[in-house]
Amino acid sequence: MNAKPPLLQMKGIQKSFGHVRVLKDIDLEVNWGEIVALIGDNGAGKSTLIKIITGVYKPTDGEIYFKGQRITPRDVRASRALGIEAVYQERALAEQQELWRNVFAGHERTTFLGFLDLAAQRRETERLMRTRMGLTSQAITVDSEVVNLSGGEKQGVAIARALYFDADLIILDEPTMGLSITETDRVLKFTRSIREQGKSAIFIDHNIFHVYDVADRFVIIDRGSIAKRLLKAEVTREKLIETMVELHESGAAS
Amino acid sequence: MTAETTKRLPLRPAPQRSFFHVYRIQFSITALLLLLYVVFIIGDPKTYLSFNIYRSFMISIPFFGLMAMAATFIVTLGEIDLSFPSAAGMSGWVFASSYIYSGSFLLALVLCLATGALIGLINGLLVTKIGIPSIVATIGTMFLWGGLVNVVTEGHGIPMTQLLDDPLHALFVGQLFDRIPAQFIWFVAGSILMGVLYKRHRFGSHILFIGDNAESARMMGIHVDRVKILCFVIMGVSAALSVVFILNQLTFFWATTGSGYLLTTLAAVFIGGTSVFGGKGTMIGSFVGVLIIASLEPGIIAIGLTGFYTQFIYGLLITISVAVYALMLRRRD
Numbered sequence: 001m002n003a004k005p006p007l008l009q010m011k012g013i014q015k016s017f018g019h020v021r022v023l024k025d026i027d028l029e030v031n032w033g034e035i036v037a038l039i040g041d042n043g044a045g046k047s048t049l050i051k052i053i054t055g056v057y058k059p060t061d062g063e064i065y066f067k068g069q070r071i072t073p074r075d076v077r078a079s080r081a082l083g084i085e086a087v088y089q090e091r092a093l094a095e096q097q098e099l100w101r102n103v104f105a106g107h108e109r110t111t112f113l114g115f116l117d118l119a120a121q122r123r124e125t126e127r128l129m130r131t132r133m134g135l136t137s138q139a140i141t142v143d144s145e146v147v148n149l150s151g152g153e154k155q156g157v158a159i160a161r162a163l164y165f166d167a168d169l170i171i172l173d174e175p176t177m178g179l180s181i182t183e184t185d186r187v188l189k190f191t192r193s194i195r196e197q198g199k200s201a202i203f204i205d206h207n208i209f210h211v212y213d214v215a216d217r218f219v220i221i222d223r224g225s226i227a228k229r230l231l232k233a234e235v236t237r238e239k240l241i242e243t244m245v246e247l248h249e250s251g252a253a254s
Numbered sequence: 255m256t257a258e259t260t261k262r263l264p265l266r267p268a269p270q271r272s273f274f275h276v277y278r279i280q281f282s283i284t285a286l287l288l289l290l291y292v293v294f295i296i297g298d299p300k301t302y303l304s305f306n307i308y309r310s311f312m313i314s315i316p317f318f319g320l321m322a323m324a325a326t327f328i329v330t331l332g333e334i335d336l337s338f339p340s341a342a343g344m345s346g347w348v349f350a351s352s353y354i355y356s357g358s359f360l361l362a363l364v365l366c367l368a369t370g371a372l373i374g375l376i377n378g379l380l381v382t383k384i385g386i387p388s389i390v391a392t393i394g395t396m397f398l399w400g401g402l403v404n405v406v407t408e409g410h411g412i413p414m415t416q417l418l419d420d421p422l423h424a425l426f427v428g429q430l431f432d433r434i435p436a437q438f439i440w441f442v443a444g445s446i447l448m449g450v451l452y453k454r455h456r457f458g459s460h461i462l463f464i465g466d467n468a469e470s471a472r473m474m475g476i477h478v479d480r481v482k483i484l485c486f487v488i489m490g491v492s493a494a495l496s497v498v499f500i501l502n503q504l505t506f507f508w509a510t511t512g513s514g515y516l517l518t519t520l521a522a523v524f525i526g527g528t529s530v531f532g533g534k535g536t537m538i539g540s541f542v543g544v545l546i547i548a549s550l551e552p553g554i555i556a557i558g559l560t561g562f563y564t565q566f567i568y569g570l571l572i573t574i575s576v577a578v579y580a581l582m583l584r585r586r587d
Contacts, residue, residue: 077475086473094466096533105463106474115455143276 006031007200008053008084008169013062015048022048024224026062030169035191035201036150039208039244044221046204050171053202054086055079064163067168067236085167087175095147100125102146105159108150124164132160152183159190163197170194170201176210187213208244212237222247279527279579283542286525286575290549297557305433311548312434313427316441316499318515319544322522323448324492326540327485329523330452330465332532333388335486337377338493338519340399342512343368345490346497347403350412350507359422365496373399374490378483403509412507427502436501444492449537461485466533521568522547525575546571 008030015023023045030036040047051057053064055073064071066082073079076086084231093102102120109117109124129135133156139148146154155175162170173190178185191214194201205211209220212232220228220238227247230240274281295302321338328335348369353362373395380391417423428436451456460481464471472478494511500509526543528535550571551564 008520076473080473080475083286088473092465092470092473094470094533096466096529097462101321105471106476108456110456115450116454116459118454158367209547 004032005065007067009033009065010053011063011065013049013052013064014060015045015052015057016060022224023052023059025223026224026226028219028226030200030202032168032200033195033198033216034217035195035203037203037205037211037218038221039204039211039218040221040227041248045224046221047173049221050086050173050202050204053079053169054084054171080167083166083168083172085162085165085169086171086173087155087158087162088173093146093154096145098143098145099129099140099149099157100142102157103128103164107165128160128164132163133157150183151179152186155179155187156190159194163194163199168199172198172201172203172205174204174206176205176207182212208241209237212240220244220247280536280538280542281577282578283525283527283539283546287542287546287549290546290553294549294553296554297553299551301556301586307436307552309433310552311372311545312438313503314577315544315548316435316437316524317503318519319441319541319548320444320492320496321446321489321515321519322526322540322544323537324485324489325519325523326450326452326526326528326535326537327461328388328489329484329530330461330532330535331482332465332468333381333482333485334520335377335388335392335489336516337373337394337396337399339512339514339516340396341370341373341490341493342497342500342515343403343510344373344399345494346507346511347406347412348500349494349498349501351406352413353414353417354412357416359417359420363422363498366498367491370490370492370494371487372490373493374487375483377490378486381486382479382482389420396535397406400513406510409509411509414501414505414507417502417505423502426499440495440499444495445537445541448488449541452535452537457481457484462533462535465535470561485493517565517568518547521572524572524579527575527579529579530576531580 006029008028010026010028013023013026013028014021026045026049028036028049038049040046048057052059053073055078058072064073066084070080073082073084094105097105100118103125104121108114109120111117122142129140129142133153135149135153135156140153146157151156159170159172175187175191179187188210191201191203195216203211203215216232218228218230218232218235219226220243221229222235228243230243235243291302301307321342325335325338345366349362349366352365353359356362377388377392377395380386380395381388384391386394387462424436426436426440430436430439448572452461460471460476463474463476464481468478496515497512500511522543523540524530524543525546526536526539526541547568550567551561554567555561555562
């Protein structure tokens with residue numbers, strides 16, 4: 001057994017908005033170097049759960065441990081400081097700004113009195129582009145405005161940036177939405193690179209094929225509770241789809 | 255075509271990002287300025303080839319130039335400030351009355367700048383903490399401070415001729431080498447400082463990022479509210495410093511001091527090429543925009559049109575330039 005505690009541990013998480021109970025007694029663990037997929041219908045409570053982890057919402061009840069420490073995420077900034085980073089498709093980058101300005105937004109490298117160390121920022125961005133983002137197209141330079149990047153490339157920048165600044169848990173909320181097949185492949189590759197670097201991710205996607213492709217473990221959420229936990233090793237893709245369909249039908253029947 | 259040549263082609267055509275292309279807005283606006291001067295020099299060579307008109311420009315440009323530079327920060331944020339003429343009026347009244355009362359230039363200066371900062375702080379708090387859109391918030395404070403000046407002065411001016419004997423007077427409006435007005439040196443130095451802050455400092459990076467995508471900026475840990483408040487404070491302090499130039503030059507405080515600079519200041523920013531959508535802008539553009547706006551009125555008269563044309567030509571230039579820049583900055587799909 002690994003003596004290291006799990007990266008993220010949530011115990012008995014409850015969340016109500018007024019009289020509506022959105023999450024009922026959720027237990028969730030994410031280990032180091034693991035990609036966990038959250039699966040469920042719209043309104044099942046996935047995004048509420050995510051927002052509790054990132055500090056947007058406070059849980060009504062329950063405990064959260066991160067790297068073995070009890071935490072009470074207050075806001076997004078506090079969660080980021082701990083090493084929890086969410087990558088949202090549309091909100092991640094500033095489109096009209098140069099790539100280097102985006103990579104270092106909020107973490108600027110400065111020389112003295114807050115003046116930018118432009119050389120270092122551009123050099124590091126260049127290195128990140130080559131090694132982590134897979135941006136090989138000659139059309140894109142560190143001075144390119146992000147608006148010139150494709151959807152998949154933008155996701156790559158956001159993920160590479162999170163890893164560069166030492167996020168240990170990266171939350172990907174529907175990162176492939178609206179992307180073409182090749183772009184989606186790119187994003188899935190970036191997602192796998194998170195695990196290769198020993199970091200972890202929570203991956204949300206409606207497409208079960210993508211989910212099965214990248215995740216190590218599947219957590220199915222249904223009407224605010226965890227309905228099933230499955231290891232990739234113990235389930236085939238067909239079996240996973242079958243489970244989803246069964247759940248959906250039982251939900252529709254009740 | 256052989257397989258080898260196809261392979262060497264880049265995946266996407268590499269767009270030519272020449273120096274000219276990157277700075278196309280700055281080049282366009284400078285070209286416009288030069289074009290105007292060609293017209294003016296041909297129209298009235300006697301005036302435009304003598305140094306006197308340029309000296310008078312250097313005297314009057316700083317009255318609104320610094321405010322245009324500061325307004326560039328605000329416009330880049332995607333915000334607007336309409337209250338700075340009233341901020342200039344209010345802090346001008348504070349300068350005039352405290353100077354007359356105490357006889358201390360330094361005290362008057364400090365109180366004046368503090369008033370400008372306070373007015374900016376209130377604007378910033380209204381916009382960020384109360385959540386009023388800046389255009390509405392600053393319409394409110396424009397009337398508030400402008401109105402307060404009317405209340406406290408009852409419309410009367412304050413003569414301040416004793417300023418001429420004050421040793422600090424020359425520091426603000428004296429003439430260097432008997433030629434260069436001190437306020438112009440202040441304006442140039444202030445512009446360089448703000449230009450460096452804008453593109454070469456963390457503060458400017460945060461302004462650009464917030465103006466582009468405030469939600470993303472917040473998620474990247476940028477203190478969005480703090481940056482916005484600071485920009486409004488800089489705007490207020492710039493208005494206060496500008497009114498110090500005005501009062502020292504005219505040695506008289508009018509109840510209307512500061513009003514009349516709203517249009518010219520914002521026109522300089524927009525003609526200068528700072529995006530009305532936020533997130534993109536240029537201090538060099540604003541600087542040249544200030545020179546253009548300042549040159550227009552005397553230029554219009556010099557080429558033989560009446561002063562009635564001034565506002566019309568301002569309007570024409572603003573409308574055309576904003577439309578052209580919107581097309582130039584249009585997001586590529």
